[in-house]
Structure formats: C-alpha cells, structure tokens
Amino acid sequence: MNDTPAWLSPAEQHAWRAFIRLHQKLWATLERDLKAHKLSGADFQILVALTDTPDGRQRFQDLASTIEWEQSRLSHQIARMTKRGLVAREECAEDGRGAFVAITPAGRKIIEAAAPHHVATVRRLVIDALSDELDTFARLSNRILEQLDNEPR
C-alpha cells in the first residue's frame, strides 16, 4: 500500500464532477416534484417497495433489505409514515418472524396521485435524454454497483 493518494487526473475529475452534479441536480428535481404531493424521496421509495408486492406489505426486515437501508433509519422513517397514515404496522405474533409494514389506502391514494408526474419527469430527464444509450448507462451503473457490492460493510 502506498500512503500518497492517487489524486484524480483532470479527465477523471471532469467525469466525477459531472456525476456529482448529475446526482445533486436530478435528485433535487425529483424531490421537488414529489414535494408537491407532500412526499419525500424516502416516503416514495418505501411506498413503491410496498406496492411492488402482491398484497402491499412486507416484513420489516425484508423491506430493509429490499431498499438497502439500515434498520434504525427504516424504523424512524416507518414511525413517521405511520403517524401520517401512509403505512401501518401489522404485528404477526404467531410466527415470531417480526411485524409487517403495510401500505394503507391513504398511502396507495397518495402514491397513485404522485406516480404519473414522477414517471413523466424520469422519462423526460433520463430515459428520453439517453434514448438509445440507456442500456449503456444501465450497464455502467451496474459495473459500479458490482464494485460496491464487493465492499466490506
């Protein structure tokens, strides 16, 4: 191991800064869209994960691993969403495998209202902007993800 860090070259720095800027601007735009429906990005992500299941619910543990959040963060987020009536905890005494988190009718209503605008924004800003290079972008994203998945936790 060498102690001197390998600073980024100008070309590497250019690429990395473009990606940081993309990350910041895109997420700010998407969050602003969702805010019009009184949803945060975190709310939206959880509601999507729940509506992706046939019965709109997941065990807390499974939900944490689906969205790759630490349990303590998810626990706080679910408490806030429960208070707002977007999800409900369903205890499951019989099997000892822990509680379910279920989307409520109010949660379903709000995500159904927010989704069309959100999808239209994603389509305009990302899908259409990349057009025939979307697959390349997905492949490169997956290359970084593979590296991330190999990191020690």
Add this chain to the structure above:
Amino acid sequence: MNDTPAWLSPAEQHAWRAFIRLHQKLWATLERDLKAHKLSGADFQILVALTDTPDGRQRFQDLASTIEWEQSRLSHQIARMTKRGLVAREECAEDGRGAFVAITPAGRKIIEAAAPHHVATVRRLVIDALSDELDTFARLSNRILEQLDNEPR
C-alpha cells in the same frame, strides 16, 4: 398532451432502478467515509468549493451558484459550519456585494485529513470500476445534465 402516463417498460425500469440503487449505495458509502472525519457530504462539498479558489473564500452568492444550492439551504448550512469553526463569514462593507464565506485553518485541516481516503474510495468504486468506459459515463451524465439545465425552474 396525453393524460395517461407512459409507464416505464421493463428495460427502462431495469435501467432506472439500477441508477437509483447506484445513487443510494454510492452516496451512503461516501457519506460513511466522511463521517469518520466528522464531515457530512454537504460539509465536504462546501469545503471543496472553497479550497478550489486561490484564497479559500467565495462570496455567499457565488458559492450558492457554484454548488447550485438554494440560498436558504446554504445559509443554514454555513451557520452550522461557522459554529463548528470550519468556515467564517467575512463581511465586506465597502462594496455592497455581500459577505464572503472563507475556509478557516481548522476547516482546511479537516478536509486535508478527509480527502485522501475520500479520493481513494472514489477511485476504487467509480474510476477503476469503469476504467476505459469512464469517458462514456461522463458523456451520458452530461446528456442528462443538459436536459436538466433546460428545465424551467
């Protein structure tokens, strides 16, 4: 205009979800790295923007436009960082063009301590993972950014 949203196709959804996952995992990893130096991603971004200038300071307005933050958000962040001694406000009465934000020696010390590890992580997870396709990734990021820059605010 058609009222029915054009939902994402399976291939589009695959690409979009890979990108969301990348965004979440990469930033969580980078934030964890910085946390070891008691810095948030936002702290780091501001300190980098200040060290990028020859004298380590920028007018508040210019800093806001460099990092593309809304003024109210930057104002809160600078107040917190001032309290922690990482930056200082330098009033500039004579020209009426507003105060400077300057990095302090303590701020410089902390970013110099954090940067080598941060750069090593960026290199390992992004630069090396993409290797000869880094330019392609930058080009595609810039395609989305162009679209974002054309959005009405």
